[in-house]
Amino acid sequence: xxxxxxxxxxxxxxxxxxxxxxxxxxxxxxxxxxxxxxxxxxxxxxxxxxxxxxxxxxxxxxxxxxxxxxxxxxxxxxxxxxxxxxxxxxxxxxxxxxxxxxxxxxxxxxxxxxxxxxxxxxxxxxxxxxxxxxxxxxxxxxxxxxxxxxxxxxxxxxxxxxxxxxxxxxxxxxxxxxxxxxxxxx
Numbered sequence: 001x002x003x004x005x006x007x008x009x010x011x012x013x014x015x016x017x018x019x020x021x022x023x024x025x026x027x028x029x030x031x032x033x034x035x036x037x038x039x040x041x042x043x044x045x046x047x048x049x050x051x052x053x054x055x056x057x058x059x060x061x062x063x064x065x066x067x068x069x070x071x072x073x074x075x076x077x078x079x080x081x082x083x084x085x086x087x088x089x090x091x092x093x094x095x096x097x098x099x100x101x102x103x104x105x106x107x108x109x110x111x112x113x114x115x116x117x118x119x120x121x122x123x124x125x126x127x128x129x130x131x132x133x134x135x136x137x138x139x140x141x142x143x144x145x146x147x148x149x150x151x152x153x154x155x156x157x158x159x160x161x162x163x164x165x166x167x168x169x170x171x172x173x174x175x176x177x178x179x180x181x182x183x184x185x186x
Contacts, residue, residue: 006032008065008101009154010056011146012073012089014048015040017055018144020151021063022158029158031134032063034147045084049091056095068096069157071149072105106156111149114156126152 004025011018020034037055039048059065070092073085096103109119115126127148131141133155141148 006065007154011149018146018150053091069153111156
């Protein structure tokens with residue numbers, strides 16, 4: 001029997017942090033929850049970081065994920081924004097490390113490619129694809145696309161780590177026939 005895996009996906013941010021959780025048994029992912037942490041009501045940047053840390057810890061304690069998938073910061077022109085985003089990502093990672101949860105980072109382009117097949121897809125396209133994939137009713141979709149971005153990180157990780165691994169490697173047709181006598185007609 002295949003063991004259930006729970007993956008927490010995080011879209012780090014200092015104004016809004018998005019998250020999504022999925023459980024997977026075999027090759028079937030199921031949406032557990034998704035949401036956002038609104039941080040714009042806090043003026044102090046360090047208080048925002050503390051809130052991120054506390055929320056990620058509470059998600060871990062509530063859902064007991066096996067892995068954390070997090071969107072890696074992209075390189076932008078605004079150094080201050082990148083620094084703040086890196087700090088947000090760092091405290092989310094620190095919360096996972098506090099609970100011994102392995103961390104996997106994915107570039108935004110890789111996440112978009114995994115979900116839509118297009119690395120330049122918009123946030124709306126990613127959200128639409130996830131809505132169809134998990135049959136999420138329109139009224140359950142949050143107006144902030146950060147929630148689906150967090151879920152997208154979890155789904156990307158699921159796709160990256162759930163591809164079937166074949167034990168048998170073949171270096172020729174002769175080798176294939178030798179290792180699969182039951183598949184050969186005589």
